[in-house]
């Protein structure tokens with residue numbers, strides 16, 4: 001599904017600020033893999049997601065999505081394969097538009113059809129059904145402007161939008177980090193539900209080790225532009241935070257230094 005072959009990313013090459021953020025990193029995801037990504041500050045987690053999304057081109061290596069080489073494909077063109085949710089609840093939705101209009105825009109992505117001719121009754125019914133699965137009561141408020149929703153409600157709507165067209169790959173970049181713990185847990189539950197329902201291949205960055213362990217079928221841990229741990233199957237199911245720190249120390253040759261991730 002996703003094949004990342006020996007990609008490197010150098011920021012500010014040839015300057016004093018030169019930074020090798022990804023160092024010949026390879027990663028293959030199978031269809032339906034739900035991978036949690038964890039690592040210290042500056043490990044390269046967001047850079048990996050940005051490389052896959054095409055925010056800029058990688059300095060070396062190649063990226064294939066479903067056997068299509070997207071290495072030199074623009075971010076705009078690549079978007080048709082991807083669903084994305086960022087940390088900031090303000091980013092994924094249009095605040096001045098209704099929930100229904102936001103969902104309609106997402107469902108018309110990649111087509112010539114705009115909102116000009118309105119939203120059909122059938123579409124509205126479909127959106128209501130989708131919103132019902134969130135269990136937030138939003139199905140009764142579908143014309144409410146998204147700007148009036150809470151951060152958690154907005155992230156839940158963004159998740160629906162990102163998954164509406166069943167993307168080849170869902171990229172979640174700490175999408176619950178800005179939410180209070182209770183709301184974060186609810187949005188994670190919704191994530192799990194959507195990913196499972198549509199068998200979406202997913203990369204989810206989290207700063208929280210417990211969440212990284214509790215969700216998905218596979219966990220990767222990054223350090224210094226490398227993947228230092230890749231744990232799946234029964235080994236992942238049995239994993240504890242202590243195991244993870246111990247394995248990280250062995251693999252990276254240093255203690256994991258991020259209290260927020262350990263205690264969160």
Ligand SMILES: Nc1ncnc2c1ncn2[C@@H]1O[C@H](COP(=O)(O)OP(=O)(O)OP(=O)(O)O)[C@@H](O)[C@H]1O
Pocket residue numbers: 011012019020021039040041042043044045046047048
């Ligand atoms: N656009 C950029 N320009 C210059 N340097 C960058 C850029 N983006 C990332 N970096 C650098 O690349 C390294 C990896 O950053 P990245 O954001 O991928 O880390 P991360 O693992 O997501 O960390 P965090 O948990 O702190 O978000 C860092 O040293 C960062 O400063």
